[in-house]
Amino acid sequence: MxxxxxxxxxxxxxxxxxxxxxxxxxxxxxxxxxxxxxxxxxxxxxxxxxxxxxxxxxxxxxxxxxxxxxxxxxxxxxxxxxxxxxxxxxxxxxxxxxxxxxxxxxxxxxxxxxxxxxxxxxxxxxxxxxxxxxxxxxxxxxxxxxxxxxxxxxxxxxxxxxxxxxxxxxxxxxxxxxxxxxxxxxxxxxxxxxxxxxxxxxxxxxxxxxxxxxxxxxxxxxxxxxxxxxxxxxxxxxxxxxxxxxxxxxxxxxxxxxxxxxxxxxxxxxxxxxxxxxxxxxxxxxxxxxxxxxxxxxxxxxxxxxxxxxxxxxxxxxxxxxxxxxxxxxxxxxxxxxxxxxxxxxxxxxxxxxxxxxxxxxxxxxxxxxxxxxxxxxxxxxxxxxxALEIRDVAGEQVEEGVEGEVCVRSPYVMLGYWENPEATAASIDADRWLHTGDFGTLDGGRLRLTGRRSDLILRGGENIYPTEIEQCLDEHPDVVECAVIGEAHPDLGQEVAAIVVIANGGTANEEELRAFAAERLSYFKVPSRWRLTTEPLPRNATGKMARGKIAL
Known part of the structure; x- marks a missing residue:
């Protein structure tokens, strides 16, 4: 055998x-x-x-x-x-x-x-x-x-x-x-x-x-x-x-x-x-x-x-x-x-x-x-x-096998950078041409095991969707005070897009209106399929940053 x-x-x-x-x-x-x-x-x-x-x-x-x-x-x-x-x-x-x-x-x-x-x-x-x-x-x-x-x-x-x-x-x-x-x-x-x-x-x-x-x-x-x-x-x-x-x-x-x-x-x-x-x-x-x-x-x-x-x-x-x-x-x-x-x-x-x-x-x-x-x-x-693949800690130092850190790679396959975006390029590729993926994982006998995806990424049917783009779109609606977009489990697509939207006092926007608003501005796969409308503020941490981990549909 x-x-x-x-x-x-x-x-x-x-x-x-x-x-x-x-x-x-x-x-x-x-x-x-x-x-x-x-x-x-x-x-x-x-x-x-x-x-x-x-x-x-x-x-x-x-x-x-x-x-x-x-x-x-x-x-x-x-x-x-x-x-x-x-x-x-x-x-x-x-x-x-x-x-x-x-x-x-x-x-x-x-x-x-x-x-x-x-x-x-x-x-x-x-x-x-x-x-x-x-x-x-x-x-x-x-x-x-x-x-x-x-x-x-x-x-x-x-x-x-x-x-x-x-x-x-x-x-x-x-x-x-x-x-x-x-x-x-x-x-x-x-x-x-x-x-x-x-x-x-x-x-x-x-x-x-x-x-x-x-x-x-x-x-x-x-x-x-x-x-x-x-x-x-x-x-x-x-x-x-x-x-x-x-x-x-x-x-x-x-x-x-x-x-x-x-x-x-x-x-x-x-x-x-x-x-x-x-x-x-x-x-x-x-x-x-x-x-x-x-x-x-x-x-x-x-x-x-x-x-x-x-x-x-x-x-x-x-x-x-x-x-x-x-x-x-x-x-x-x-x-x-x-x-x-x-x-x-x-x-x-x-x-x-x-x-x-x-x-x-x-x-x-x-x-x-x-x-x-x-x-x-x-x-x-x-x-x-x-x-070449390394797992690195927050200081950028390579860690031992079994220790979690950011997945970093270098190879002849790594892009030149982001077109007309030197700031984003510098944030992703360091001076030694290591790409910092933003994904986290460990090495197990030389094999990669992912432990977390890039911070807020939603993966719907193979398409990468970042909430920020959708949130910025919905924020343009006059009745929206703030919103959060998250990924919810879906049996066929892997994840679907869900939106929690805070409506302004006196606002009349409903789910149908917001869905149509988003559909005019975003690709169909980015338009939230599930919604929760509320008047309660979204949870935030001590620095005022949205606490996504505490947000649920």
Whole structure:
């Protein structure tokens, strides 16, 4: 019988073989932005190098939806044509921002790679935003052109902007056809030049733009190549970078999240694998039909999707035998939930993986393999390839194993900082390039165990929601004296948003009015679904700060 210790010993020997001197994934220390961190000596230096090297994959599937299929070669032609449009018609060049505001679609991916070819910065705007939020994102990043789908184009009538707009349904197909046959030209960029801006909710209110570098995205692709090599080694096979991977990935999270963009769409250029894009509201039957039809091997789902798999009750009517890796991401899940998942979802029994990561880190920080979940329940595994992780006390000093402190990480995956927000950047990343996550935990045998999340974060169906933004919105209502927004347990979403609102004397606002007020100003998932209206002041501590721990619905 193979024990967890046996598996760990074998894993250690394989990792040593893959990362030792002269090996494909040897790590050496180099100075990066003033700090010495481990990097691959033989690496690509720009995101567009992934695009050009993928030409060798030719007619292999790159992007697949329920009704479309695009090969690597077809994708390269479309990217070359659209890059020519952006460069020649809109003057997009190195460092310019190009906004994308749309649901998941093939055109989203084509627009992304065209932007990268030009050395421009892709701004992935949250497709669930309402006009006020869209306006904030556009004002902050000042894109030279904005690419949208029809649904978001309609929202722009309520946004004060003069940014040129291209639609995915009408403009992109026409313009790509007009430039058919264009040669792909790429711009010269540095490793630590910006590549992507993705938004993350902020403790101080409006969403912040996490700025990722060329190095960040290329390093994530290399991490995925390493993971593929590790998996091959476990099966007794040798890794050959010239041989494309037969893995096929189901993409079910939005493309404006790192889970989909950085960790599925970008790395597949390095591995030659297919990306099967799920579109529209999540439906178990539609997702499993794609798994069966496309022989999906890898699927990363948020716990809400996993919970719906548990509730489905008839998964066995689908052929899911191809699924060899099923991972949970974007939100924490309990030991009991993972046990239920393994008991009731056939493909989760031996393939379940859990992880911990942040938008600011581009990819996972720690990953729990099936052996970790079985032998060390409640932990999130060891730090991934290339990540240094420390637990630090309030003075910033590293603590011993078993002692609780703040999770701090340093790696080539850590963002450059927050776009146009040096104060927030300085508060998160220190002079030695350690990212202070604001999450708290311990190390247990080298494995991370989280003990508390970033102060007031609400995790609803995989979306990060900070109360401050919602509270500031509700405070704008003339009848609101003060309010507190908290997360309440929800059986499907993990948490739902709840608001406790203090109404002014003589105020007439009711729940329906406040809900409509918030819905005009916030994305639907941020609008509180539960309310308590009161005239009693909220509890505060001795310094006058709101005592959230004493507030309940």
């Amino acid at each position: 193979t024990t967890a210790a046996d598996q760990q010993a074998f894993l250690a020997s394989v990792m040593s073989r893959l990362t030792g001197p002269g090996s494909p994934f040897e790590l050496v220390e180099e100075e990066v932005l003033g700090a010495r961190i481990p990097v691959l000596p033989n690496r690509q230096r720009a995101v567009h190098e992934l695009l050009t090297s993928a030409a060798a994959y030719g007619d292999r599937d790159y992007l697949v939806t329920e009704d479309r299929r695009m090969s690597f070669a077809e994708h390269a032609d479309a990217v070359a044509a659209f890059a020519a449009v952006l460069r020649e018609d809109y003057g997009v060049g190195v460092g310019d921002r190009v906004g994308i505001l749309a649901a998941n679609t093939i055109e989203w991916v084509v627009a992304f790679w065209a932007t990268q070819a030009l050395g421009a910065v892709t701004v992935g705007l949250n497709a669930w935003w309402v006009p006020r939020e869209i306006e904030h994102g556009l004002t902050l990043t000042a894109p030279k052109v904005l690419i949208v789908d029809a649904k978001r184009a309609a929202l722009l009538t309520e946004v004060d902007t003069d940014v040129p707009v291209l639609t995915m349904e009408q403009d992109m197909p026409r313009l790509i056809a007009d430039r058919a046959g264009a040669e792909l030209t790429v711009a010269e960029v540095g490793e630590d030049d910006p590549s992507v801006i993705l938004f993350t909710s902020g403790t101080s209110g409006k969403p912040k733009g996490a700025l990722h570098s060329q190095r960040n995205l290329v390093a994530v692709a290399d991490y995925h190549r390493y993971s593929d090599a590790l998996a091959l080694a476990f099966r007794g096979q040798d890794y050959d970078p010239a041989v494309p991977s037969e893995l096929r990935y189901l993409l079910t999270s939005p493309l404006f999240h790192i889970a989909s963009l950085h960790n599925i769409v970008v790395p597949r250029m390095a591995t030659g694998s297919a990306v099967v894009i799920y579109q529209g509201a999540f439906n178990v039957d539609r997702a499993l039909t794609l798994v069966e039809r496309e022989r999906i091997t890898n699927w990363g789902a948020v716990p809400t999707m996993a919970n719906r798999l548990i509730e489905h009750g008839n998964i066995r009517k689908y052929d899911t035998s191809s699924l060899s890796a099923f991972s949970l991401a974007s939100a924490p899940s309990s030991v009991e939930f993972k046990q239920r998942l393994q008991e009731q979802v056939p493909f989760a029994q031996d393939s379940l993986v859990d992880s911990y990561g942040l938008t600011e880190c581009s990819t996972g920080i720690a990953v729990a393999l099936p052996s970790d979940i079985a032998a060390f329940p409640g932990t999130l595994g060891r730090p991934v390839f290339g990540v």
